[in-house]
Amino acid sequence: xxxxxxxxxxxxxxxxxxxxxxxxxxxxxxxxxxxxxxxxxxxxxxxxxxxxxxxxxxxxxxxxxxxxxxxxxxxxxxxxxxxxxxxxxxxxxxxxxxxxxxxxxxxxxxxxxxxxxxxxxxxxxxxxxxxxxxxxxxxxxxxxxxxxxxxxxxxxxxxxxxxxxxxxxxxxxxxxxxxxxxxxxxxxxxxxxxxxxxxxxxxxxxxxxxxxxxxxxxxxxxxxxxxxxxxxxxxxxxxxxxxxxxxxxxxxxxxxxxxxxxxxxxxxxxx
Numbered sequence: 001x002x003x004x005x006x007x008x009x010x011x012x013x014x015x016x017x018x019x020x021x022x023x024x025x026x027x028x029x030x031x032x033x034x035x036x037x038x039x040x041x042x043x044x045x046x047x048x049x050x051x052x053x054x055x056x057x058x059x060x061x062x063x064x065x066x067x068x069x070x071x072x073x074x075x076x077x078x079x080x081x082x083x084x085x086x087x088x089x090x091x092x093x094x095x096x097x098x099x100x101x102x103x104x105x106x107x108x109x110x111x112x113x114x115x116x117x118x119x120x121x122x123x124x125x126x127x128x129x130x131x132x133x134x135x136x137x138x139x140x141x142x143x144x145x146x147x148x149x150x151x152x153x154x155x156x157x158x159x160x161x162x163x164x165x166x167x168x169x170x171x172x173x174x175x176x177x178x179x180x181x182x183x184x185x186x187x188x189x190x191x192x193x194x195x196x197x198x199x200x201x202x203x204x205x206x207x208x209x210x211x212x213x214x215x216x217x218x219x220x221x222x223x224x225x226x227x228x229x230x231x232x233x234x235x236x237x238x239x240x241x242x243x244x245x246x247x248x249x250x251x252x253x254x255x256x257x258x259x260x261x262x263x264x265x266x267x268x269x270x271x
Contacts, residue, residue, distance in 0.1 A: 004059030171224025182216030
């Protein structure tokens, strides 16, 4: 998909999720033929002409000013990640994919060492396109041992959507898998296009989630993991961008002190 098509789909899906009530618009008596807001309503909320917004949605308006971008973000009720994605779409060259270096991503030695010193919590590093670049012993024991998989399979999106065991071990699988699809929106490169193509062909759920154009930056949250030996493990996680490499993120999974998970996690880590 080229950038103009993706921009049009993104703006349309953001419009469709808003109702007049949510946007603070009164009913105008017209028959509503779209599930959300009309183009002229978004244009009015953003303080631009309907013609300009239409050209913008079609990718024919050039790069809007920061003021217009901010107004569109407010009108569409975008969060910070969604606004960043909109800006990326508006400034991206109109090509099917943007190439990034094709070489393998590597975790620098100091970060590898830090992972191993985190002995009491599961932790791993994600790279571009949710590739699992490194993990510590506890992550491999209580979450998933990506090191035991072939290199192409060491990818969180592939695991959640294509590995049958994930549906059994990942609590609230549908929510977690859909959120992971939302993380995949960047970077826009050939490797991502290949991954999207594979998931489209092999995952029944992927296409609907991808076409929803959800954009997510997963900074923190909660996860439930059904461990086959020690039972349910409840985690809260935080993510940290790796200094010096904006495309890598460190995820650390914590548990409540003196909780059943803390005790069972320790047993699992010794296996």
